[in-house]
Amino acid sequence: MAQLKYDKKTDRLLFTKEMKKDYTILLPNMAPIHFKILQNVFTHYGYKSDLLDTCGPEIAQTGLKYVHNDTCYPALLVIGQFINALQSGKYDVHKTALMITQTGGGCRASNYIFLLRKALKKAGFEFVPVISLSFGMEKNSGFRLTLPLIRRFVGGLVYGDQLMLLSNQTKPYEVNKGESMALVNEWSEKISQMLIEGKGYTLEELDENLDKITKSFSKIELNREPKIKVGIVGEIYVKYSKMANNGLEDFLAEQDCEVCVPGLMGFASFKVDNRIEDYKLYGGSKLKYRFCKMLLNYLKKLEGLMIEAAEKYNFVPPHEYAHTKELVKGIIGYGSKMGEGWLLTAEMLELAETGYENIVCTQPFGCLPNHINGKGAIRKIKEIKPNANIVTIDYDPGAPKVNQENRIKLMLAVGREELNKKLDEQKKDDK
């Protein structure tokens, strides 16, 4: 067991260089395709890590036991999952660390890491160090977020986004069931191997690989029978995590829908852009502003590669951040940055514009930013895009799946009616 060291000023338990050698870092799993890939970046840098894929009702129960019950659902789940893992006996708890993201925004999410530490203490694991994955909010000698690491990380995001985008567009239509997911798995393996070896993240490599990946998906044999197209937006964890949204994507697939989930790259650009907007609105350090501009530019380049590849093989390309941002102009100010901020509203507009006008807006029960940008913006969205057919779904440990599915089915019934109308009109036109 490594010696426990504490930060002098704040008394926080540190993740030391010594720990890096024999500790396993547990990672929560938010978006399955992405996180499996991203984990390998850590492996490349010599961190031992384990991606938690546990699920089941006992995780929420554990969360409820150790976290304030009115805290948002993602916190309950992530913390519940961590403590559940520590209690499972699967890990040597004296050689285990936890990692959690911290954005530093004005939403409750910035506090997850503190809630996690409180919960650890309550559960008797106060000796387990927690690493903040953030831009310098907390420092640890055993873990550093360096620029090269970030570049590889972003590369991982790009692969994750593209695989998610492509498989979502092929899976519902594939003639040979399972082909899309098989490709996803195959590529995940290949990409993982590249990232472990420290390769595959430069612009050139990405360009080449994205082309190959996209091409491979274009080879899948499809039966293009029109389906209801549904977009999923919302609070980032609930939107992606199967555990949090009660298997929303699977449910929609069962209901014979094509699903579009906007990628993580948009969110990354949004978070970087927030700093630029803050500078514009309130003033601040010019240096930081320039750095963020540069970063945003880099993300834009990556985005360009994804779009280019998708378009080349006739896929609906991912949203272009600058365009998405333009859509929300005059509807919600760019200063609204907490949580998903204006991006949430913008994504709904963008989905409605790109043919995914049936939208599930997911949020944890009582999510604060969502009052503003989700539920609070829908009236306006419908004014601008009358075709938007939006249902908002609250998730929390007590919200029964049956009610959620019933509400979604209503949205789908209306969606199907519209689809049939469109098809009828097409038939008429064809005649």
Added chain:
Amino acid sequence: MKLGLDIGSTTIKCVVLDDKSNIIYSTYERHYSQITEKIADILNTVRIKIDGVEQAEVAMSGSAGMGVAEACGIEFVQEVYATRVAANTFIPGTDVVIELGGEDAKILFLTNGLEVRMNGTCAGGTGAFIDQMATLLNVDLRDLDELAKQHEKTYTIASRCGVFAKSDIQPLLNQGARKSDIAESIFNAVVSQTVAGLAQGREIEGQIVYLGGPLTFMSELRNCFDKTLGTKGICPENSLYYVASGAALCAEKKIDFDKVINEVKNYRGSGNFAYNSPLFENEAEYIKFTQRHAKANVKQKELKGYGGRAYIGMDAGSTTVKGVVLNENGELLYSKYLPSKGNPVEIIKDFLEEIYTVNPTINVAASAVTGYGEEIIKNAFNADYGVVETIAHFTAAKYFMPDVEFIIDIGGQDIKCFKIHNGAIDNIFLNEACSSGCGSFLQTFANALGYEISDFAKLGLFAKRPVDLGSRCTVFMNSSVKQAQKDGATIEDISAGLSLSVVKNALYKVIRASSPEELGKKIVVQGGTFLNDAVLRAFEQEMGVEVVRPNIAGLMGAYGAALYAKEKSAESSCSTLINADAIKNFVHEIKVTNCGLCSNNCRLTINSFGAGRKFIAGNRCERPVTKRAQTSELNIYDYKLRLIDSYKPVEGVRGKLGIPMGLNMYEMYPFWYRFFTELKFEVYHSSFSSRKIYRSGQHTIPSDTVCFPAKLMHGHIQTLIEEGAQTIFYPCLSYNFDEHLGDNHYNCPVVAYYPEVIKNNMKDINKVHFIKEYFGVHRPKDFPQKAYEKLSQHFPGLTLNEVRAASKKAYEEQSEYRKKVIDKGNEIIAQAEKEGKKIFVLAGRPYHIDPEINHGIDKLIAGFGVAIISEDVISPRVEKFNTHVLNQWTYHSRLYAAAKYVASRKDMELIQLVSFGCGVDAITTDEVREILEKAGKIYTQIKIDEITNLGAVKIRIRSLLAAIDRD
């Protein structure tokens, strides 16, 4: 021919339509959760009654039909969609459909853009809610409607959640309000909930159609809707069968009756539901358990012929009334445990009459009353003492376990828990905003499933797989139970599961315990709910400790009150309680009136009992009782409100500028007032909140789970517009002033961006010049330039120099305002120190000084003779320190600092006001508690919402005062 089935949460409807869409057969039956059996029955019947129905196309709809339909190969139609199809077929030209069902409420907008609104996770204002309320009033549904028609007045009942409404109604009942007025108030609450919760800014107008059980059967409810909407809706013939008819109309597939009936009967769901280990493995274990608990026993003696000194204790609880008579040794001579049926006075009268009949010469030495109805009973019968519930229960528990460390009482509608430290009550947990997990919760479920409560609880004792229902609101529980049933849980599993969830709610929602060590080893459990062995066992199992449950668990409040009377009274005392003769002449008259002594204009219920005994209820202050105005000298809430109002408009050449007085404006008004006054605007604010203001904007609120202070904002804006505002200023502010107490200085997301919600949801906002720009008040140096850039887009004539000068003045005014508040606070502290008074820090947010938000809690507390200051008075007395949370919100940093300071003072206590739905406070409350408890202080939290009931608040304050006094 087509056949449609509608499987609702409580009923099943079936219709058969002929080829011209006429209903040729219909049936409506309650299913008591025996859904599959009932479907099979109905199909069998219809097959016999209607020739040729086996050739009909069949579809199923309804929230409870989803899984069944799929499993049995019947086409499923979403029920709202079905309604829409039916409405378009039967009543073409319908604009809006309002449908209330068992557990759901819906509004369908059919014309001008189809929109459908369903209640989300909240079932307040639905049929189930009305059922619950009727149970509470002890009338059946038809009577409820009849009662409502006879109403004279209406009360404000919180409309958001059935639970809140319940806690509004119960005190009204206890205080003697008329049932007819309450019935009407309940209907109004339903209307308000539907309109506010579902319309979400869309006008309900045109041809309106009412559907569903409650609206079909209750004409007065329809009336209430008509009145609110200012229209006359119609309730069509066959209004109950719209969903079923809609399903029939959508049906496209024929079924094989034999096959489907067979499959329905065998449908058992997935069999997958989360479950806990059984309560008891076998009979022997249960016997051992009951033998252990039989030891906590109070001896019974004969009341008849008893000649010694007798002590009477009475407990007028929320749903039950308890009374006991004790002898000098604390042994039980007589006891009574009855449902309050909405009138505790009548029941206590019967109780006393019985005592005097059994023992006409009884020598009552002293008497005491406790519980919700304490005051009315004490006044009605001239009892000697009133005692706060917590103290009564503690007194009783000590009798069974002198060194008790923890007491948990689960009653009909409330959970009370307290920790005992050094012989005094040290920490109190009450359920305030939520009654899930209480006795009435089990009761409601038992009744819904057709059982008596005692039989129902017993069912669970030997359940193999008790359903894991978690710890959540009753409403969610309803649906979870249904889901579990579908998944194959037996009634036994559900019974045990509900008992477990009662316990989990108490532990994890109310007490928030994570381990038994936290509560201590010496635990006494009491309250009627613990008389259920299943609940008791679940508690022991969940906590892993053996506890004491007295055989009089349900009587502990009354028993404690009697012991308290015994303790307090002198050796030779004689009780003031009215005697046998006086009981004969006892009368109870109720009059309702408005107070009129101040602007609150409280609705008073005046109870008179003859011989000059009177009790006034419904008042927020003591004024109607004492006829004296309360002194506001030592109450900073009062001062702050007056201070904000002292910034009077000054005429300006640039015209008028209206500011809504809500949320952060309660703190930042001085800043913006000075800023714009210097820029030659005439700055004024909307008047302080009122019910009327709230109502005026209620229909534009898009998110029904946002906090009440935010909801009020809609009303303020609406009022400003209606009063002719041309320009309204309501800025977005990600950041607040940096007071250097935390790691950052954000506003919470709601405060920061609520102007966006106003802009995107209030139709009338387009009538005015609405300014909601983003400002950075946290950067005084950049502020003038940036503010100039923003504002010159709205007011082209502005110059940068003007804005610079105005900014400087604005920052000065803000510090001046802060200084005034702090000075006044210091003055109050000094005065209190001089007079030796306790100082209560009523800590919350700036907007908690709004009387509509705090419901006069400041005045109520001041009524106990303590001085009141707010958190911002003492927060500057503390240097920045380390917290165990990310300290990133300006207003919340003040809370931590205030707690830290209070921890250092013997004469200060902190009470935290928390607005329901405040997500940020899920974080602050735990931290504030931790800071206080580390220093051995008691943490008290009061949750507030639209709710106006101050009963629970009083209990808290009195218990806190009692606990401090013991120190």
